[in-house]
Amino acid sequence: MIESLEKIKNEALQSIDEVTDENSLNNVKSKYMGKKSVFSEIMSKMGSLSNEERKEVGSKSNEVRASITEALDNKLKSIKDEELNKKLEGDKIDITLPSKKIRKGTRHPLTIVREEIEDLFISMGYDVVSGPEVETDNYCFEMLNLPKGHPARDAQDSFYITDEMLLRTHTSPVQIRSMLANEEKKPFKLICPGKTYRRDDDDATHSHQFSQVEGLVVGENISLSDLKGTLELFAKKMFGEDRKIRFRSSFFPFTEPSYEVDVSCFKCNEKGCNICKGTGWIEILGCGMVHPNVLENCGFDHTKYQGFAFGVGIERVASLKYGVTNMRDYFTNDYRFLRNFDRKEI
Ligand code: PHE
Numbered sequence: 001m002i003e004s005l006e007k008i009k010n011e012a013l014q015s016i017d018e019v020t021d022e023n024s025l026n027n028v029k030s031k032y033m034g035k036k037s038v039f040s041e042i043m044s045k046m047g048s049l050s051n052e053e054r055k056e057v058g059s060k061s062n063e064v065r066a067s068i069t070e071a072l073d074n075k076l077k078s079i080k081d082e083e084l085n086k087k088l089e090g091d092k093i094d095i096t097l098p099s100k101k102i103r104k105g106t107r108h109p110l111t112i113v114r115e116e117i118e119d120l121f122i123s124m125g126y127d128v129v130s131g132p133e134v135e136t137d138n139y140c141f142e143m144l145n146l147p148k149g150h151p152a153r154d155a156q157d158s159f160y161i162t163d164e165m166l167l168r169t170h171t172s173p174v175q176i177r178s179m180l181a182n183e184e185k186k187p188f189k190l191i192c193p194g195k196t197y198r199r200d201d202d203d204a205t206h207s208h209q210f211s212q213v214e215g216l217v218v219g220e221n222i223s224l225s226d227l228k229g230t231l232e233l234f235a236k237k238m239f240g241e242d243r244k245i246r247f248r249s250s251f252f253p254f255t256e257p258s259y260e261v262d263v264s265c266f267k268c269n270e271k272g273c274n275i276c277k278g279t280g281w282i283e284i285l286g287c288g289m290v291h292p293n294v295l296e297n298c299g300f301d302h303t304k305y306q307g308f309a310f311g312v313g314i315e316r317v318a319s320l321k322y323g324v325t326n327m328r329d330y331f332t333n334d335y336r337f338l339r340n341f342d343r344k345e346i
Helices: 002-018 022-033 038-048 051-091 109-123 151-156 173-181 224-239 292-297 314-322
Strands: 134-136 165-167 188-197 209-219 245-252 255-264 281-290 306-313
Touching (some): 002 022, 038 051, 109 188, 109 224, 173 292, 209 281, 209 314, 224 245, 224 255, 224 281, 224 314, 281 292
Antiparallel strands (some): 134 165, 209 306, 245 255, 281 306
C-alpha cells in the first residue's frame, strides 16, 4: 500500500508538472484527490489493515496528500502568474504612439465679440451691468419716452407675456434701471451687453433672438463730440485702425438728436464692394444724446446733466468681423462652424 501511495504521488506530481492550464490542472486534481480518485480508493481499504499498518499507511497518505496539494497550489499560482504576465504583455502601453486628439471647446463668436467690446469699455472706465430679459412695458418703452400707441413701437415688434410684461426688445431698459438705481444721481458710464428679442421671421439676416450692447454716459458737459470720439475708438478697435465713422440723422424716441452710425468699409476702403453693397459704408449702430424726458423720468436734472447713449448689435459686428453670412449659424451650435473662431496665433 505504501508503494501504491508512493506511486500515486509520483504520477500525480508528474502530471501536475506537465499541465499548462487551469482546466487540465483541475482534471488532475479530481483524478488524484477527488471522491472517486485512486487515492480515496486506497484510503477506503484502510479499514482492513492492522493497527500498526494503519498508522504507517495513515502517515504516508498524509504526506502524499500534502505534497500533491502543495504541488497543485504551486502550479495553480504559476499558471495564474503566467496568464497575468501574458495579459500585461498584451496591454503594454506604447508611450511612443501619438495620442488621441482631445477636442477642446472654443468660445462662441458672439462671446468673443462681446468680451472684446467689454474690454474696450472697461479700459475707458465703464461699468458692465446687466438687466432682466423679461421686462416691464414701463421700463422697455414708457420710461424711454415711448408711450403706448407711439408709432416707434411698431419697429420693435414684441413678445408680450402679459399686458405689462414682455421679452425686452432692446437693452435700453437697462438705462432706466441704472439711472433709477443711482440714488445720488451722480455721473456714470456703463455698458450693458445682453440678449434681446423681437418678433422677426428668422432668415439669413434676421433672428427673433439677438444681442446688443447698450452704452450710456451721463454727466456734466457731455456733448455730441464725446459720443463721436467714443464711437470712433470703438470702430477702430473692432474693425481696424484705418476706419472712419459717419453720423446719419435718425430717430429714436429716447435720444435727441439721434443718429445712425456707419463705419467705412473695411474690405474696400470706401470704394464700394459686396459687403457694403456698393456704398463704401456699413451701418453698425444707433445712438444719440439722451432725451431730456428720459433723464427727468429717472430723476436726473436735465439742466445740469447731459448724456449720450448707443446700442450696437453684437451679431452684426461679429458677422462683419468674421464674414458670417447666415445669422442662424450663431444659434445652431454646429461645431464645424464654431471651431473656426478663437484661434490662437502662434
Ligand atoms: N435701443 C435702440 C434699438 O435697439 C438702439 C439705441 C440705443 C439707439 C441707444 C440710441 C441709443 O434700436
